[in-house]
Amino acid sequence: MGLIDKNLSLRNRRKLILGIFDDEDKLMDASSALVHEGVHIQDVYTPYPVHGLDRIIGVKRSNLSVVAFLCGLTGFSLACLMIWYMYVYDWPMNIGNKPERFTPSWIPIMFESTVLCTAYGMGFFFFIRNRLLHGIQPELLHDRQTDDTMVICIETGDGVNESKIVDIMRSKGATEVRERNGGVQTTI
Amino acid sequence: MIHDSLIRERLVTGGKTATDVTRDISRPILNKPSTSWKVGFTLSLVFLGIFVASLFWTLWTGIGVWNINKSVMWGWDITNFVWWVGIGHAGTLISAILLLFRQKWRMSINRSAEAMTIFAVICAAMFPVFHMGRVWVGYWALPLPNAFGSLWVNFNSPLLWDVFAISTYFSVSLLFWYIGLIPDIATIRDKVKGKYEKFFYRFFSMGWTGSTRTWARYELVSLILAGLSTPLVLSVHTIVSTDFATSVVPGWHTTIFPPYFVAGAIFSGFGMVATLLIVARKVMNYENYITIGHLDAMTKIIMLTGSLVGIAYLTELFIAWYSGVQYEQYAFMNRATGPYWWAYWSMMSCNVIAPQVFWFKWARTTPWFIFMMSIVVNVGMWFERFVIIVTSLHRDYLPSSWVMYSGSLTEVGLFLGTFGIFFTCFFLFAKFLPVINMSEVKTILRNRE
Known part of the structure; x- marks a missing residue:
């Protein structure tokens, strides 16, 4: 397909x-x-x-919901990877002696990244699947x-x-x- | 079994057909701009000029031209930021949460409310960006390599969460708004005659034809986007509230802030939606689409969220007393009876007492009165943010640092100027795009159940 x-x-x-x-x-x-x-x-x-x-x-029934889930998973993974790399691996920072491994304070950015990737990933595949392209006749x-x-x-x-x-x-x-x-x- | 409802009030009055809907909603786009549009747009440009002048002065001289000082380091700027972000919440609430609850009355108002969201978030973003002072290194707020001269960003900081939350909210709202617009842009595309207009609407309609296959996927995508936007909209103001709640400043260090801020955001957002739509329905002759029933529903939400905010105010007072912490107790006593008592009581009367008038049906169904009340709500919510920020900062733990603060002319100019940005965008939107979602409204003409 x-x-x-x-x-x-x-x-x-x-x-x-x-x-x-x-x-x-x-x-x-x-x-x-x-x-x-x-x-x-x-x-x-x-x-x-x-x-x-x-x-x-x-x-x-469209499979866009599955696509959305996969995009969300990608967004979540990217956020985890980004925070781990910057905050744990590359340059650990001690701020107020807070733990440098996973903390609940990472959740907001993980959440936002998940939502952003889900929305835009799904939107992208929605446009492609439906042959929607800027300017076409x-x-x-x-x-x-x-x-x-x-x-x-x-x-x-x-x-x-x-x-x-x-x-x-x-x-x-x-x-x-x-x-x-x-x-x-x-x-x- | 689908049948015409005998008991539900019609969501669109005047016996409109699909043909009428297209004709009525596309009229402002297809015709020359009206005098009221020209007057309103010119006035918006004047305010936009005020914004440009104030911003130029701020950048030329530095943010020393604002009256913020080392105790009150957040003043009008962050007050305005939170106020505009709050206003930006109603659009997504109407499109997303009311879609999930299958509230069909949202269909006439969701388009303009979403547009309002986007413009309000643009206005909001101005303040933290320029409050940075050296705006040309503003990109340091993004997670970029530390070769730029700073360390990686601090993922424990709510200010960074804000960067992610506001940018995600803006991007997702824009996508949601645009996907919703595509079928209507296609309708306009098939009506306009001019060469440039045709090119513009063809470009943005992306070849939409109204195929049932596309509609099926479109509805699925709308539903998923609504499901995503619902926690998103709640997260944004929750995160904005943690800018305050995770600090140790008396009056800010409060666990009730997230739900309290979200309720306040919906309250002020609906206030602004009511302000705009009451004018729009009159000027653009949309009384059959944005009916008294719509105003009634919106005022009920304003009353509910106003009461929630009122409970939050009282809870704050109670917890300050119950905590036994003298700094907290003083912070709240100082709010109500200190030098900024007028701001506190303006907030209380505008947000808690005034909306109670909507218990009366007359108040909920009289447009001019709702318009006046919506202004009161907007004023009250501005004072709420001013009270939270300024009264907490101007007197904290160290009495030798106690100061007073009032906005400078430049700060006032920037605030008034954001109305210029907001209304310039809104007037352009009202001229070039359908203010009411035609394709959705056409589905509710028959009042089916």
Whole structure:
């Protein structure tokens, strides 16, 4: 598994059927009905998070929490190593005759370092995994998909019954059904 | 089973749809700046000028231009530092702790509160940095090799913990704020027309499309960041309080400081959030998004934390008496009845007595009154830090070192100047970024349960 989620890219996709919705309940109904009929939904684009939709279209739970834990462990280890090296190994200092091995006074810096590395490590992998990079051109399917419109995106190919997909989308309240072929969209 | 709630009050009023939310929230960004924005921004720049002038004078002459002396070595500067850091706590509290508690009312106010956090921490950082005097060797506070001329840093010192805590807090808050902003920046990206605007919003939206796969991971990351920020926000003011609590100065050497400081920080932070949002909702016509219900909830938190702070004040007095240590007893007696009695009683009346008015519903639901009270809270919390720092230092164990202290014009200028930094940043934020989290607010339009 590569770091970048390849499912997110729409480049080099053959033909896409797009169902445009303006209501999240209708969108959920349509997605459920399509999945029930065995249709593989490539992705759904929404202007806000629609809870439960990821499970319907079969998005696996992310491993970012494991990544976060590993980053935290790294941060904690780095802080331990830094304090030990500077304070015990390289130049031990006697301040108020406090012990120079581990003391509770080391905990705040260990904690802060753990939090910092967890947050930034996880953030970094979140951006990479989701193909989020400064300045890249967004692959938009509808000019209002970040405003008030939701788009179900299905990649068609051999053995996919396109007319059934279109019928389900229409019957579940799609405001429009489009076809995208070679980057050009046409209303069906 | 999800259904429309029949009993809960709507979090967004006025029957708004997702289209309305985008239109309303992006209006200040897409339109030319209003007259009120221009006036406010100009005024902020004037204060910023005061900051620059005061800072120039401080650097040119040295911190001898401040009135701090060898007994009161921390004065307005550290008072302001703790005050600003405290204000910076509400943002993360609203975004992180209220997210974990699933308090949906936070959604309309978290964005501006987080922005406030970041700007307040910038203001706070100015004071310890310039209090170092020789600011050009300020990097000695970092754990760098001792070839720079000093030994390694002291890991037993709370001042070093502060360096780590404040920088971590600032960095993590910035990341949390930015990740939350990305979907909204994408919304603005798809609305703006100008070439430069398009480039700016495209750059910062990072190619966001609103894919369900991304949303799922985005929500997970937000939740983990909230889980991380919650102990972080508590740790920051705990560590700031140990700057005092680990010393042997009477009035500072107190184990109650960490929870007391955290409660005070949330109290003052909500005070400042209320000050800003009451003005913003009126000027920017956001009354349907930041409703009376929001103000009601915020004032309840102000009342709760104000009462916690009040209990802490009384506990301090009791423990000073109960300890039987004459220096502690004197420190607290001197606070209440000594030459700085006016500061102590200003603190008591602003922080403990005044917020009790929020027991009354009228007080919790009348914006102009909440605005006045939020100013009172901010003033009271400034006095709290002044009282803790100055009254403890000006008379300690050695009566021959007893002195009085009052801020010099430069110190006052620096303090007023940080308002310039804060409000300049805030006005720029209000002009170029959505003040309300559009993507989150769109999820609560239907009042679902």
